[in-house]
Amino acid sequence: MDRSQAADALKLLGSARYADIRYTATHQQHVKVRNGEVDHLSSTVDRAIGVRVLVGNGWGFAASTDTSEASMRDTALRALEVAAASNIASTQQIVLSDVEPYTAAWASQYQIDPWSIPIEKKIEHLMNATEPMRSDARIHQASGEISCYRQEKTFASTLGSFIEQTTTEMGGGIEAVAIEGNEFQRRTYPNPFGGDFQAEGWEFIERLDLAHKGLQVRDEALALLAAPKAPAGRFDLIVGSAQLALQVHESCGHPTELDRAMGLEISLAGGSFLQPDMLGKFRYGSDLVTIVADATVPGALGSFAFDDDGVPAQRFPLIDRGMFVDYLTGRDTAPALGRRSNGTVRAESAARIPIIRMTNINLEPGTTPLADIIAGTKRGVFVETNKSWSIDDVRLNFQFGCEIAYEIVDGKLGRLMKNPLYTGITPEFWRSCDAVADRSSWQIWGLPNCGKGDPMQTMRVAHGAPAARFRNVEMG
């Protein structure tokens, strides 16, 4: 979609208070090997246009996978029809926060184009990582995956913005499934569900060094078969970086989405215990807990130059030394707080309505080395790598399961333990945080599968987290 095509479509929307049009082309390639075979190899290209229009107090959105000029015009007219319908059942005034018009072009950076690597090399890379894992009959499954993603997006609005952005991402990981009798254990590296993901090129896959991790993954899966079950009761809990990233996602990222807090997502994904009258007054966590939203981190999945409202990417605190200070907002929600949008509205593709999404929601590192935190723990449990996740509809009561746990006795890591579960209430949990590890354990993790909206949109977000300790946490 070029500037004149966008202008032609937007011209049809003269009666609108505001309108924008987006075009996306999303390219994906996925390779999976399993037990010495190429289990899955696919390529997809999805193209779409989407037109959003505000007439009176009614939003209308129309989309099509037909991206021709004729379809752009038809789609624009359908958006007007839908906006007119919205006005029939609209009972509230819509106010948009200000934004300047921008003309910009941006692309995420990479060294080696994911599509420049031949499929054979990707397969070979995964085979080299997974074949050594199959050397024990109890390993029922040794698998590895590599994913490539690129989205080209063009945005134009009646405010005069014309923004082109291209995001390129790669992900990869390996997994061992060990079975003995009725015991089933899964161990992954560096994360489950396809591994870790970054807005980088093939250099990220090389940096994962999958080939040298396979035996460790195999050995841990086998050891878990015979390991004792993690205990039930109250323990001091040290949560590793990968698991804490998901804890941040579920118990801080989602509840600080302003659309949730305003009830706009309540029927499907739920609401939020963090209500606007708590801003600046509510103690969410201990003084050690500072969580920022940062869409400017180079190479992270939640980074971009402009959101799908045409608002520039920003960095701002959500939790500042334990206090709840801000939400993730968009142009049509921020005015409820008397604020301007902080630029977090995105859609999976042009075929979907832009809604508030996490960017990179990061727990800032502390000053204590992880080894010192472990050494300072008399009786506790260390957990790492997510296995299961569940949280209630206002993001208060959570339960997480992890792939692996270690007993901590007198400041030392002890026995390996299987099937750890921990549970809590969000602010009680974060207030019990008495140690946040330093930058040496801090890592940013890409999550390409955050679900929200109706129809469900899968968004690509990221979370930076170190390890941290939480006192007196309920397990089991």
Add this chain to the structure above:
Amino acid sequence: MRTERDSFAILDRALGAAGTEADASFISVDQNISRFANSNVHQNMSEVSAGLTLRVIVDGSMGVASTTSFDDDEIRRTADLAREAAKHSSPLQNFTGLNRENAPLPAVVTFDEGTASITPAEKAHELRAMFDGGREHDVQFAGAYLTSRASVACANTHGIRRYAPLTYADSTVIALHARGSGHASRCARRANEVDIASLGKEATMKATVRLDNIEDIDPGAFDVILEPPALAEVFEWMTMIAFTGQAFEDGSSFLVDRLGQRIAGENFTVADDALDSSFLPFPFDLEGFAKRRVPLIENGVARTPMVDKAYADRLRLTPTGGTWHLGGADHGTSFHISIDGGDATREEMIASTKLGIWVTRFNYVNGLLEPKSALMTGTTRDGTFLIRDGEIAARLPNLRWTQSMVEAFSNIESLTRERRRVSTWYNMFGGTIAPLMKIRGWHFTGKSV
């Protein structure tokens, strides 16, 4: 949506471009979704979409590619990508080729002209009336109202050609009172079976009943009455962790090594059933297999997982017709979960309960805790009630539970004759149809504050 002729024209070009054994699906959807919250329509979308997926077999190996553009050049590129993928894939074990079973399709009604032609404005008027009606009960409404029309076609190089038009209507309504919330939902092939006004009333009843007595309970094992939306959440996970070809093949399903054995109570039967006219009928899957009723667990006995053609050959099972995405990693899944009812009524279930909990709906269920026992966790929402001495005694806070489903389905005390359809968020083909289920000793492990 596209006509049969248009759909097959695209499929024929794709199969021609494949130049080898191949199958393809072409799905076109026109849908409108009106979302509302705080008794206000805040998102309203109209989408026209179409997608082609091409799967090729080269020297016994499979490759898949898909696109949303259908000019000759793009179809040729898609075929090239699929062949390239097949060239680098491993031969499928025991594979005897793509579907050749050109059985007649069951005669099921999948399309309703009234649903296909409903306008966003007509829906908005229905919603506005519900919003206005909520004021007298001090409730506001949130939810979504979807209507769609679609065409679904698939074909392969062995002469299989399937086409069906499809309509679908689905609404979820949450009523929000200052001290409670309630939920109601309906889905159907015909929009006139999704009565927004009655959904509003049902959700309002759930939001306002027993506001005079809000109690708290300590965690523990309770008899529980689960409504169909709660069961549907559980069975979405059951499908993923136990009933797919992938879960069976990789050893994680609790069905492994137990086919033909009793694994649940005799009063528990669950099947894949796309033929039931009271459910959400559809005549074929995307490999072109004619749909039939497939018992998964029958009178407590494990019968089969869902398997596509490739995994049926690999595992030496019979294809079950459960392919809804060519090249999907599940290798067969159920989009039409049908749980048999019993002979109880809702009122009898409540009256027979000395101390128990009535659950409208679950939130954020997760089934990955321990798949071999189908250990799951989740919370309740939008209507959780304490039953004491056969009566609804109090409204409860949302509760967390952690429960093995293998254990739960061995402890079913009763099932209602009444069954309800429940939609899923991930497909338009089907969902779950379920009775109310009363289970002894369900483990509640915590609560929201």
